[in-house]
Every structure is written in structure tokens, then in C-alpha cells.
Amino acid sequence: MKRFSQSMVGVTRGAVMLFSAFEDGGPMWTGTGPRGERVRVRFDERFMEPPVVHVSVGMWDMAGGHNQRGDISADRITEEGFESVFRTWDDTRVARVRAEWLAIGPVRYEDDFHI
Numbered sequence: 376m377k378r379f380s381q382s383m384v385g386v387t388r389g390a391v392m393l394f395s396a397f398e399d400g401g402p403m404w405t406g407t408g409p410r411g412e413r414v415r416v417r418f419d420e421r422f423m424e425p426p427v428v429h430v431s432v433g434m435w436d437m438a439g440g441h442n443q444r445g446d447i448s449a450d451r452i453t454e455e456g457f458e459s460v461f462r463t464w465d466d467t468r469v470a471r472v473r474a475e476w477l478a479i480g481p482v483r484y485e486d487d488f489h490i
Contacts, residue, residue: 383481383482384481385480385482388476390475391476392472393459393461393471409463413460414458414459416456418455421455429476440468444463445461446462447459457476
């Protein structure tokens with residue numbers, strides 16, 4: 376469990392298109408084996424410390440003739456942002472994925488004294 380001190384708690388959210396591979400025959404659509412995509416997301420405002428980040432699939436477009444395998448996560452979380460990561464493997468064909476995210480963490484009060 377992550378605990379916050381006496382600071383304010385900030386919540387921000389957004390969405391990011393991780394890739395669209397079917398138009399140009401990208402590796403997520405045409406490849407096999409382990410594949411992945413990473414996209415850097417920057418927060419509009421800085422947190423006081425790395426927040427808790429939840430990432431989920433907002434939209435996915437996958438071929439129907441194969442198993443649908445996917446793993447989505449947040450990685451390299453800092454006060455300024457994180458990387459949204461999507462991975463697949465074997466013969467899964469992924470045309471596109473949009474990630475939805477939510478970040479919760481400590482932020483400064485406007486009236487805080489800064490040294």
C-alpha cells in the first residue's frame with residue numbers, strides 16, 4: 376500500500392494511442408514471437424513523488440483467427456510521467472491499441488512554503 380503524507384492528493388487521467396500497425400504492416404500486425412510497444416506519457420502537472428499509475432486497454436483491434444494475447448502495464452514511473460507498455464507474443468496479430476491511464480499521488484498546495 377502506498378501512503379501519502381499531509382500533502383494534497385492529485386488525480387489525473389488520459390488516453391494514448393500506443394500504435395496502429397495494420398495500415399503500414401507493422402510488426403504487431405505482421406510479426407510473430409515476442410513484440411512490444413512503449414509510449415512515454417507526460418503529466419500536465421508534476422507530482423511530489425512518483426504516483427500510483429493504473430493502465431488499462433481502452434480499445435484494441437485484433438485479428439480473429441488467432442489467440443488474443445496481450446499484456447499492458449506502466450513502467451518507468453516518475454514525478455513527470457511514465458511509459459505505457461503493451462506486449463504480445465506467439466502468433467497474435469494486433470492492429471492497434473489505445474491505453475487509458477489514471478495517476479494518483481501527492482501534489483503541493485498552492486499555499487505551501489517552498490525553500
